[in-house]
Amino acid sequence: MPDPRRPITVALVDDYDVVLLGVAKIIDQYRDRVVVAEIDTNKPVRDDVDIVLYDSFAQPESDHHEIGALVRNPNARRVVVFTWNFHPDLIAKAREQGVRGYLSKALPARELVAALEKVHAGEFVVSEVAGRVRPANGLDWPGRGEGLTDRESEILALITQGLSNADVAAQTYLSPNTVKSYIRSVYRKIGAASRTQAVLWGVDHGFVPDHHRIDHWRGGP
Amino acid sequence: MPDPRRPITVALVDDYDVVLLGVAKIIDQYRDRVVVAEIDTNKPVRDDVDIVLYDSFAQPESDHHEIGALVRNPNARRVVVFTWNFHPDLIAKAREQGVRGYLSKALPARELVAALEKVHAGEFVVSEVAGRVRPANGLDWPGRGEGLTDRESEILALITQGLSNADVAAQTYLSPNTVKSYIRSVYRKIGAASRTQAVLWGVDHGFVPDHHRIDHWRGGP
DNA sequence: GACGCTACCCCCCCTAGGGGTGTACCGCCC
DNA sequence: GGGCGGTACACCCCTAGGGGGGGTAGCGTC
Numbered sequence: 001m002p003d004p005r006r007p008i009t010v011a012l013v014d015d016y017d018v019v020l021l022g023v024a025k026i027i028d029q030y031r032d033r034v035v036v037a038e039i040d041t042n043k044p045v046r047d048d049v050d051i052v053l054y055d056s057f058a059q060p061e062s063d064h065h066e067i068g069a070l071v072r073n074p075n076a077r078r079v080v081v082f083t084w085n086f087h088p089d090l091i092a093k094a095r096e097q098g099v100r101g102y103l104s105k106a107l108p109a110r111e112l113v114a115a116l117e118k119v120h121a122g123e124f125v126v127s128e129v130a131g132r133v134r135p136a137n138g139l140d141w142p143g144r145g146e147g148l149t150d151r152e153s154e155i156l157a158l159i160t161q162g163l164s165n166a167d168v169a170a171q172t173y174l175s176p177n178t179v180k181s182y183i184r185s186v187y188r189k190i191g192a193a194s195r196t197q198a199v200l201w202g203v204d205h206g207f208v209p210d211h212h213r214i215d216h217w218r219g220g221p
Numbered sequence: 222m223p224d225p226r227r228p229i230t231v232a233l234v235d236d237y238d239v240v241l242l243g244v245a246k247i248i249d250q251y252r253d254r255v256v257v258a259e260i261d262t263n264k265p266v267r268d269d270v271d272i273v274l275y276d277s278f279a280q281p282e283s284d285h286h287e288i289g290a291l292v293r294n295p296n297a298r299r300v301v302v303f304t305w306n307f308h309p310d311l312i313a314k315a316r317e318q319g320v321r322g323y324l325s326k327a328l329p330a331r332e333l334v335a336a337l338e339k340v341h342a343g344e345f346v347v348s349e350v351a352g353r354v355r356p357a358n359g360l361d362w363p364g365r366g367e368g369l370t371d372r373e374s375e376i377l378a379l380i381t382q383g384l385s386n387a388d389v390a391a392q393t394y395l396s397p398n399t400v401k402s403y404i405r406s407v408y409r410k411i412g413a414a415s416r417t418q419a420v421l422w423g424v425d426h427g428f429v430p431d432h433h434r435i436d437h438w439r440g441g442p
Numbered sequence: 443g444a445c446g447c448t449a450c451c452c453c454c455c456c457t458a459g460g461g462g463t464g465t466a467c468c469g470c471c472c
Numbered sequence: 473g474g475g476c477g478g479t480a481c482a483c484c485c486c487t488a489g490g491g492g493g494g495g496t497a498g499c500g501t502c
């Protein structure tokens with residue numbers, strides 16, 4: 001039952017807290033309407049929240065069971081996917097599993113918050129951003145400071161989890177050739193001569209999945 | 222000038238402190254004759270010591286300049302190499318660089334201490350252990366608890382530093398085929414399906430080189 | 443003496459990974 | 473308009489790495 005006087009509470013889910021902190025900062029600009037109640041890297045959602053926002057960074061897309069597990073968690077009223085990939089199949093699979101919103105990472109803060117409100121009000125929302133392919137302002141990812149793009153970062157993250165190129169291609173819905181292109185581009189940027197060296201760089205630069213729960217996030221320090 | 226009433230002071234040098242702590246415990250059985258004054262992983266020797274004991278675990282053998290740097294350090298009176306590899310060339314190279322002792326890792330504690338005393342007295346000591354190929358009691362290495370042998374551990378350590386198989390072969394004086402055999406044996410033991418996974422396992426199990434200096438080690442707790 | 447373990451080495455085979463280069467489409471900025 | 477950066481993909485080629493064997497030797501233990 002939406003209560004317009006109380007802000008919507010949201011839990012953020014992904015393996016990387018840099019990524020979630022970026023999202024949290026974006027949402028925090030509208031803290032009178034949406035508050036981030038919990039940030040979970042590799043931990044189940046614990047507090048009762050109105051919406052769980054599942055960030056797809058280096059995560060399985062909605063054709064996998066992870067999403068279903070979130071939907072089944074009684075602490076989460078509704079689950080929303082936050083991603084780049086708008087393949088119709090994925091949207092359909094998400095819907096089948098009970099997801100209530102499918103939002104683009106290109107959405108500016110205002111629209112993101114508006115979409116969350118619609119979901120909270122009971123709508124099923126798909127908000128693809130046509131044309132706008134660039135990440136929304138405020139998004140963050142590991143290696144961003146070192147000049148890696150969002151996609152490069154994601155692929156290095158998956159490699160740093162021990163996946164093969166084929167695994168990465170499957171999970172990201174990219175062609176194996178594309179994955180190789182990104183990997184080589186990463187090597188050049190970080191100065192790695194081999195996958196092993198890239199992984200070691202990753203370990204030192206925040207590409208190892210986190211395992212925390214941050215409760216009551218309120219805009220940081 | 223050896224003083225029989227004062228125990229010999231020793232600094233231990235290697236990239237892995239598990240390894241050095243093992244050596245320290247061995248020597249500590251004779252603490253009235255030899256004391257471990259300092260344990261250095263990736264740090265130059267700082268205290269004045271009578272002998273620097275260079276453990277060759279996952280380190281360049283004496284054909285490289287690392288040894289020369291130790292000999293040139295004014296804090297170190299004499300440098301001793303502690304290794305498995307007794308190729309005559311390596312012994313010669315060590316001698317050329319100013320090393321005063323070349324001791325086998327198969328030496329039991331008593332003989333090791335005796336050899337250190339001889340070095341301290343001014344002798345050049347080479348103590349190869351014919352036949353006895355097994356590590357002396359008390360030696361330790363990363364992954365030992367998980368069932369890796371000394372050699373397997375050493376090779377995983379080098380891989381976890383980003384070296385290629387060829388690099389590892391060159392540094393360990395093994396054939397590339399042998400290196401591959403060891404690697405596969407490690408994979409089986411730790412359950413890795415790829416080099417990347419093995420490296421990640423290594424990162425989690427103490428195979429990343431340390432960077433400490435432990436002063437005044439006195440037999441631990 | 444047989445057995446098991448470890449170190450060390452060899453061969454073959456085959457795929458995953460690494461490198462080069464080129465293309466297309468998009469959006470942004472000067 | 474042109475240039476640049478990002479995404480996404482294609483083709484080629486070639487080597488490092490991974491998987492399967494098998495073999496010798498020395499040691500320790502039963």
